[in-house]
Amino acid sequence: MLEKQRCLSNIIETRGLSKTFNGRIVLDNIDLNIPRGSIFALIGPNGAGKTTLIRILLGLYKPTTGTFSIYTHNNDDNYNIRKDIGFMLHSPGLYPVLSSYENLALYARIYKIDNERERIEHLLELVGLTEYRDEKVHILSKGMRQKLVLARAILHDPELLILDEPTVGLEVETKIWFREFISNFVMNGDKTVLISSHELSELEKICTDVAILRKGKVAGVYNKFDLNETSLEDLYLKSGERD
Ligand SMILES: Nc1ncnc2c1ncn2[C@@H]1O[C@H](COP(=O)(O)OP(=O)(O)OP(=O)(O)O)[C@@H](O)[C@H]1O
Ligand SMILES: [Mg+2]
Known part of the structure; x- marks a missing residue:
């Protein structure tokens, strides 16, 4: 109890x-x-x-x-609990030669996100990066990169x-x-x-x-x-x- x-x-x-x-x-x-x-x-x-x-x-x-x-919700299992947590650390860990979309798509596959394309496009819109969807990450400003890292952190809708x-x-x-x-x-x-x-x-x-x-x-x-x-x-x- x-x-x-x-x-x-x-x-x-x-x-x-x-x-x-x-x-x-x-x-x-x-x-x-x-x-x-x-x-x-x-x-x-x-x-x-x-x-x-x-x-x-x-x-x-x-x-x-x-x-x-x-x-x-998934606290019964050490592996599954990762599905419930999103995080941003000091090192952004983005792939500079991939586009904004491709960076998110990599993680969408790891998290096995349904409707990957829809979800990524929604998040790019949310963080104001739709215009930079196909731009390689190394051309983004620091603020844009931080927003992309945030989009990645919430890709799997963590609790x-x-x-x-x-x-x-x-x-x-x-x-x-x-x-x-x-x-x-x-x-x-x-x-x-x-x-x-x-x-x-x-x-x-x-x-x-x-x-x-x-x-x-x-x-x-x-x-x-x-x-x-x-x-x-x-x-x-x-x-x-x-x-
Ligand atoms: N991997 C590591 N190996 C050895 N010492 C470490 C390691 N990681 C952190 N430390 C030490 O632990 C202490 C706390 O570091 P930590 O990065 O947790 O502080 P912080 O509160 O996050 O500081 P800041 O506000 O500068 O980010 C520091 O003295 C740091 O040098
Ligand atoms: Mg610190």
């Missing part, structure tokens, strides 16, 4: 999650609950461990100790979207576009976004929950009620004063 209740309210839970690289502790006993339907921001200084935590959740690193659970600094280096209009996209993505309440970013003013406008990581530890967890009271920057700076 307890297990079922936990499954309903949180999409991700970590318990005592730690990661050590060459004897250096990078994540130290992380206990986090990420509510289903939230836009959950993961913030903290450079080197705090945000990307490491994300890579563990994506199965790219093994935790040194501790556990984590992801409660999505959980994990974004690691999706808007770094982008112009203001594109940052606003990403912000609006994220808000719309969770609108129906059945999808969740975990986002790591240094853009506190952008996050503040959309996030419902936030965890601050400092030196591999959780230095604070806040929800939308706390965020109504205090700015994200103040919460961030105050968490540093306790170091």
Whole structure:
């Protein structure tokens, strides 16, 4: 019963999650609950461990100790759970000599997407790249490439979207576009976004929950009620004063 209740309210839970690289502790006993339907921001200084935590959740690193659970529709199976998760990491991983369409088509085959052509054309339209459908990716601007990576991340209509600094280096209009996209993505309440970013003013406008990581530890967890009271920057700076 307890297990079922936990499954309903949180999409991700970590318990005592730690990661050590060459004897250096990078994540130290992380206990986090990420509510289903939230836009959950993961913030903290450079080197705090945000990307490491994300890579563990994506199965790219093994935790040194501790556990984590992801409660999505296919959570009974380690392979199938990938169908429920979309992600954007630092390295875009696009094929520069393939077109926008071909880059998405490769992944559509991996995910065995039905109506591949329709879905890809819909996503190119959504991210404003229809005009660049057949252009090779190496001619696209950075903002266009980031939008293409986002289109790839949501190709299989994932329940959980994990974004690691999706808007770094982008112009203001594109940052606003990403912000609006994220808000719309969770609108129906059945999808969740975990986002790591240094853009506190952008996050503040959309996030419902936030965890601050400092030196591999959780230095604070806040929800939308706390965020109504205090700015994200103040919460961030105050968490540093306790170091
Ligand atoms: N594969 C690795 N091998 C060794 N050390 C690593 C590895 N990946 C990360 N680290 C170290 O772990 C620490 C945390 O790095 P991480 O990239 O998780 O930080 P971050 O919070 O994402 O920082 P940023 O805001 O700069 O992206 C850093 O000291 C980094 O050097
Ligand atoms: Mg990082």
